[in-house]
C-alpha cells in the first residue's frame with residue numbers, strides 16, 4: 001500500500017511531467033489518479049494518455065468536471081450514509097437498553113416474589129442469602145449494562161457532532177466552484193427551484209477565452225476567470241445569485257422581469273470590458289476581456305433546462321453577431 005508521502009511524491013511528479021499548472025483542480029486530478037480512489041477517473045485518464053501521452057489544461061478541466069467536481073457531491077452522500085448508520089446504531093442502543101431494563105425488572109420482580117415469604121417468617125436463611133447474592137449479581141449486571149450504554153451513547157454523541165460538521169462543510173463545498181468561489185451549476189438549479197414568480201437568467205460567456213489561455217497561459221486564464229467572477233459579485237447586490245456554470249461561462253439570476261435583467265446584463269457587459277489582469281511575472285496586461293450575454297425570462301420553481309436553453313440560444317446569437325454584446329438587442 002502506498003503511503004501518503006508516496007502518493008504526494010507521485011502526484012507532484014505527474015503534475016510536472018505533464019506540465020500542468022499546480023492548481024487545486026490539477027493537483028486533485030493527479031492525487032485521485034495516483035491514490036486510485038476513483039476507478040472511472042483512472043480509466044478515462046488512461047484512455048486520454050493512451051492517445052498521445054499528453055494532458056492539456058482543457059482535457060484536464062473536462063476530466064475534473066466529469067469525475068471530480070461531482071465526487072464532492074458523492075462525498076456528501078457518503079456522509080449521509082454514515083449519518084444513517086449512526087441513527088441505526090442509536091436506535092439499536094435504545095432497543096438493547098429497553099430489553100436490558102425489562103429483563104432486570106423481571107428478575108427483580110421474581111426475586112421480590114420469592115422474598116415475600118420473609119414477612120411470614122417461612123423463608124430459610126440459606127434461601128434468603130441466595131436471593132440476596134442473586135440480587136447483588138443482577139444489580140452488578142445492570143450496572144455494567146448501564147456503563148456500556150453510557151459509553152455507546154457518548155461515542156455516538158461525538159460521532160454525531162463530527163458528522164454534523166463534516167456534512168455542513170461538504171454540503172457547502174459541493175455547491176461552490178473551487179476556482180472562483182462562486183456557487184456552481186448544482187447550486188443554480190437548487191436556487192431556481194426555490195424561487196417563485198418571474199425570474200430572469202443572464203448567461204455570460206467570455207469571448208475567445210481559448211486565445212487567452214493560448215497566448216498567456218492557463219494560470220493567467222484562471223486569473224481572468226477569477227477577476228470576472230469578482231466583477232460579477234461586486235456588481236450584484238446579492239452575491240448568492242451569481243454562479244459559475246463551468247469553463248468560462250457564468251450565470252446570474254435576477255429576481256425581476258426581462259427588461260430589468262437586460263439592463264443589468266448591459267451594465268455587466270461594460271464592466272467586464274473594463275477588467276484588466278496583469279501577469280505578475282512579465283508585467284504583461286490583458287485588457288481586452290469581453291463577454292457575450294444572453295438574457296431570458298422564466299418562472300421560479302421551474303426546471304432549469306428550458307430557461308438555460310432559452311438564454312443559451314440568445315448567447316449563441318450574441319456570439320454569432322460578433323460577440324461583446326447582449327441579446328436580445330432591445331425589448
Ligand SMILES: Nc1nc2c(ncn2[C@@H]2O[C@H](COP(=O)(O)OP(=O)(O)OP(=O)(O)O)[C@@H](O)[C@H]2O)c(=O)[nH]1
Pocket residue numbers: 057058059061179205206207208209210211213217218219220221222225246247248319323
Ligand atoms: N484557464 C482556464 N481555462 C479554462 C477553464 N475551463 C475551461 N477553460 C478553457 O476555456 C476555453 C473555452 O474555449 P472555447 O469553448 O473554444 O470558447 P472561446 O475560445 O471562449 O470562444 P467563444 O466562446 O466562441 O468566444 C478552452 O480553451 C478551455 O480549456 C479553467 O478553469 N481555467
